[in-house]
Structure formats: structure tokens, C-alpha cells
Amino acid sequence: MSTIDKLNLKSTLLEQFKVFESELNGESKKPIHKIRQEAIQTFDGLGFPTTKHEEWKYTNLGKVLKQDYVFGQRSELQTSDIQQFLLPTVPNANTIVFVNGAYEPRLSTIVSSEEVLVVKKLEEAYDTHEALVAPHFGQLTKTSEEAMIALNTAFTNNGIFIHVPANKVVEEPVLMYFITDTREANQGAQPRALIVVEQGAKATFVDKMDTLGEHASFNNAVTEIVVAPNARVAHYKVQNDQAHASYVGTTQVKQAADSYYANTTISLNGAVVRNNLNIALDGSNVESHMFGLYMMTGNTHVDNHSIADHLKPHSMSNELYKGILDGSSTGVFNGKIFVRQDAQKTNAYQQNRNILLSDNASINTKPQLEIWADDVKCSHGATTGNLEEEALFYLRSRGIAEHEARALLIHAFGNEIIEKIELEPLRVHLEQLVMQRLGVDLNPIADFE
Numbered sequence: 001m002s003t004i005d006k007l008n009l010k011s012t013l014l015e016q017f018k019v020f021e022s023e024l025n026g027e028s029k030k031p032i033h034k035i036r037q038e039a040i041q042t043f044d045g046l047g048f049p050t051t052k053h054e055e056w057k058y059t060n061l062g063k064v065l066k067q068d069y070v071f072g073q074r075s076e077l078q079t080s081d082i083q084q085f086l087l088p089t090v091p092n093a094n095t096i097v098f099v100n101g102a103y104e105p106r107l108s109t110i111v112s113s114e115e116v117l118v119v120k121k122l123e124e125a126y127d128t129h130e131a132l133v134a135p136h137f138g139q140l141t142k143t144s145e146e147a148m149i150a151l152n153t154a155f156t157n158n159g160i161f162i163h164v165p166a167n168k169v170v171e172e173p174v175l176m177y178f179i180t181d182t183r184e185a186n187q188g189a190q191p192r193a194l195i196v197v198e199q200g201a202k203a204t205f206v207d208k209m210d211t212l213g214e215h216a217s218f219n220n221a222v223t224e225i226v227v228a229p230n231a232r233v234a235h236y237k238v239q240n241d242q243a244h245a246s247y248v249g250t251t252q253v254k255q256a257a258d259s260y261y262a263n264t265t266i267s268l269n270g271a272v273v274r275n276n277l278n279i280a281l282d283g284s285n286v287e288s289h290m291f292g293l294y295m296m297t298g299n300t301h302v303d304n305h306s307i308a309d310h311l312k313p314h315s316m317s318n319e320l321y322k323g324i325l326d327g328s329s330t331g332v333f334n335g336k337i338f339v340r341q342d343a344q345k346t347n348a349y350q351q352n353r354n355i356l357l358s359d360n361a362s363i364n365t366k367p368q369l370e371i372w373a374d375d376v377k378c379s380h381g382a383t384t385g386n387l388e389e390e391a392l393f394y395l396r397s398r399g400i401a402e403h404e405a406r407a408l409l410i411h412a413f414g415n416e417i418i419e420k421i422e423l424e425p426l427r428v429h430l431e432q433l434v435m436q437r438l439g440v441d442l443n444p445i446a447d448f449e
Contacts, residue, residue: 009065010047014040016071017154032126032156035138039153046147058332058364059303064246064272067216069188072155075099075181077212079107085177085210089425093206094119094174100181101189101219102158117170117203118163122194125161132196133161140224140252140280148248152190152222159192166228167200173423175206178221180245182213191221199228199256204423208238209270211245216271221249227259229283234422235261237275240268240433243298250276257283257312264420266430267294267302268437278307281315281343292321293417295437296329303332308350310343317347322417323354324410325361333365337380341372350380355387355413407438 017040021028048065049056077099086095094117097107103121110119118129125133141149164170180187197203211217227233239247247270255261267273279288294302308317323331333352354363367380387409395405414434421427435441 014044030126032123036154036156039143039150042144042150043147043154049147059274064218067186069186069218071188073100073187077181082107082179085179087429089429090173090175093172096176098178098191100187101191103160111172112170116168120161122159122161122192129163132163136224136226137194140254141222141250148220149222149250152192152220155190156192162195164197164201164203166198170203173204173206178209180211180217180219182211182215182217186216188218193223196226197228197231197233200230202232204234206236206426209241209247211242217245219247223251225253227255227261229256230258232260235263236421236426237265239270239273241270243271245270246272248274253279255281255283255286258285260287262289264291268433270300272301274303276305280309280311282311284312284314286315288317290319291417291420293414294331295324295414297326299328301330306335308348309338310346310348311340312342313344315346319350321352322414323363324414325363326357328360331363336368337378339371339373339376344373344375346373346376348378352382354384404440407440410438
């Protein structure tokens with residue numbers, strides 16, 4: 001992709017921002033728009049990331065950005081159009097639907113009471129919940145350093161604010177469907193979410209990305225999550241989109257004392273997928289978990305970047321990402337652990353393990369650990385290899401066909417991550433997706449064993 005092409009897209013977006021700004025009317029006077037204006041100036045200065053940027057060294061957005069996209073186009077999708085994307089195994093849930101990056105209340109269903117779960121458009125929440133929105137929106141993410149975050153912030157419109165009040169438990173999971181309608185043209189979307197889970201509260205969130213149509217889609221998503229003292233959040237991301245769908249997503253989490261946050265990201269398909277997961281452990285006795293499984297084939301590319309930033313003493317982070325790469329797929333893992341000077345008594349663990357099923361598949365892995373404290377327990381590492389021939393031979397000797405034996409080993413390798421999912425209906429659904437990808441029914445094999 002040439003420099004001119006990138007400049008053209010950048011110029012187009014800068015012009016679109018002027019149009020967007022002119023249509024805001026009275027809202028342009030609100031505090032949220034000042035943040036937008038600062039963000040577009042940042043994007044103008046930074047431009048799109050390239051492989052010359054260290055954080056993007058192995059992920060080239062060229063083939064994504066060289067295409068023309070219509071950003072923020074309204075869609076007339078109906079409930080019947082989105083049924084195919086809803087998780088069939090999780091029927092009783094709060095359903096939140098985004099279409100082309102915009103929150104669509106008409107397609108969403110909130111089953112929890114407002115005393116337990118508050119869901120509003122982000123712009124409206126600035127008026128009704130300013131004390132919760134203003135300190136966090138655009139403040140948790142590093143807008144001044146990341147061009148894609150700045151771009152999303154600049155065009156924030158019809159985003160969502162989710163609030164779980166203190167000591168409330170949301171029994172039903174919150175399912176967020178990000179659907180992009182590309183039936184008429186290439187579509188760009190920039191969904192934005194701010195989630196505030198207050199002290200002692202508990203909730204489960206699921207993100208799922210899908211594209212409807214044959215044209216290309218490009219999602220640039222940002223989610224900011226505040227986990228207050230003694231709150232507990234489980235967060236799952238399911239990425240099994242079309243081969244012509246690309247995604248760059250940033251999840252920024254801030255945890256206070258005695259809180260718990262667990263993120264499990266399952267990436268099964270997509271042209272270019274980039275996941276940024278940044279967690280600030282800003283309190284004592286904080287517990288964070290980061291799990292990921294990427295199982296890619298064809299010419300797909302997946303990049304998982306993570307940060308566990310230990311700021312206070314007596315905190316724990318645990319990270320395990322596993323990759324299964326076939327065909328000509330490529331993967332990237334870059335996990336960083338920071339242990340600040342005040343973060344004594346920190347326990348931090350990080351592992352990345354990969355299996356390459358094809359000579360044409362590749363992985364670039366870079367676990368990192370930076371410690372400024374002296375009383376800590378930390379470890380990190382990475383492995384890359386093929387299926388174990390000895391284990392494969394053993395299964396063959398038990399009368400199991402070669403393709404079934406390979407599937408059994410692959411399933412066992414990846415299932416360690418699937419088992420981390422506490423939401424049983426979702427776990428069952430993902431197990432089924434993995435089995436479909438492997439192309440065999442492993443149940444008779446398990447019975448044989």
C-alpha cells in the first residue's frame with residue numbers, strides 16, 4: 001500500500017469529521033465534543049500506524065486501509081436479519097446490538113431491571129451520569145499515543161454506557177453483538193463502550209463480532225471498563241467473523257483494590273484481527289486473568305497485544321494465550337508485564353504456546369517483563385512447535401485414524417482455554433465451533449478412550 005493511499009484515507013476521515021461536527025448542532029457545546037476535537041487533532045498528527053511503529057511491527061494494516069469504506073452509515077437491519085448471529089445457547093440474556101458501530105436500542109433487549117443494570121447511549125449518559133462518565137470516558141485509554149484509539153474517540157457517536165450500581169449482581173449475562181452491514185458497500189465502524197461496575201457489584205459480558213454481506217468490513221472498536229473495589233467482572237470475546245472482515249479493538253481496564261477481572265478472547269476467523277488488552281491493576285489485592293485462543297487458517301492474521309500494569313502491592317496477574325495456526329495464517333503475541341516500584345509482593349505469570357500445523361503458517365511471539373520492585377514472583381515464556389509425533393503415534397496405535405488423532409491432540413491443546421469460560425452456555429457453543437473447525441466428532445473417540 002502506498003503512502004498516497006494512506007494519506008487519501010486519512011484526508012477523507014478528516015473531512016468526514018468536519019461534516020460530522022457540523023451535524024451535531026447543540027451537542028457540539030457539550031464536554032464530550034471537546035474530547036472529540038482533541039482526539040481528531042491527535043489522529044491528524046499521528047496518522048495510521050505502520051510496520052515502522054514498534055507496536056505494529058508484525059501487523060500490516062495496508063491491505064485493510066487500501067480499501068474504501070463508508071463509515072457510520074445507518075442501516076435498516078431488522079430483528080429477523082440478526083437472528084443468525086445471536087448465540088443460540090444463551091437465550092436468557094441482556095442483548096445489546098450495535099449496527100455499523102452505532103448502538104441500536106430498537107434491536108436490543110434488556111431483561112435485567114434498571115436497579116441492577118443501566119444501559120444508555122453514551123451521549124445521554126453525559127447528562128444523566130456525568131459523575132461516572134466524565135472521569136473515565138477518553139481518560140482510561142491513551143488517546144494521545146494511539147492513533148486508532150484517537151480515531152475512534154473523535155467519531156464517538158451512538159456509543160453505549162453500561163452501569164452496574166454498587167453491590168448489585170447482574171444474574172443474566174450482557175451480550176454485546178457488533179454487527180456490520182456490508183450488503184451494499186465496504187463498511188467501516190467505530191463502536192465505543194464505557195462500562196462502570198461499582199463497588200461490590202458483579203457482571204458478565206460477552207462481545208461477538210459479525211459481518212452481514214459480501215463486501216469488506218473494518219471495525220475499530222474501543223471499550224473502557226472500570227472495575228471498582230471488590231467488584232467482579234468476567235469478559236469474553238468471540239471472533240468468528242467472515243474472511244473479508246477486519247478488526248482492531250482496544251479494551252482498557254482499570255481495577256481498584258480487591259477487584260477481579262477475567263478476559264477470555266477466542267479468535268477463529270477474520271482477515272486481520274488485532275486485539276489490544278490493557279489492564280491497570282491500580283489497587284492492592286487485585287486479581288487479573290487474561291486467556292486467549294487463536295485458531296486461524298487460510299490467509300488470516302491475528303495479533304494479540306496485552307499489558308498487565310501492576311501499580312500497587314499485593315496484586316496478581318495470570319496470562320495464558322494459545323495459538324493453533326494452519327494454512328498460510330500468521331499470528332502475533334506481544335504480552336507486557338510492568339511491575340512498578342510500589343508494587344511489592346506482586347505475582348505475575350505469562351505464557352504463550354503455539355502449534356504450527358502448516359509449513360506456511362508462522363508466529364511472532366514476544367513476552368516482555370519489566371520489574372522495578374524487588375519483592376515479586378514473576379515468570380514469562382513462549383513455545384512454538386508442531387504436534388507431538390510420539391503422542392500422535394500412541395493414538396494411532398490405539399486404532400484411531402490419523403486425522404482423528406490429530407484433531408484429538410489439537411482439541412486437547414486448545415480446550416485448556418475454552419475450559420476457562422465460566423458461562424456454561426457460551427463454553428458449550430465454543431466447544432461446538434472448535435469441533436466443527438476440526439471436522440470430526442470427538443465424542444466417540446472420547447468414549448473409546
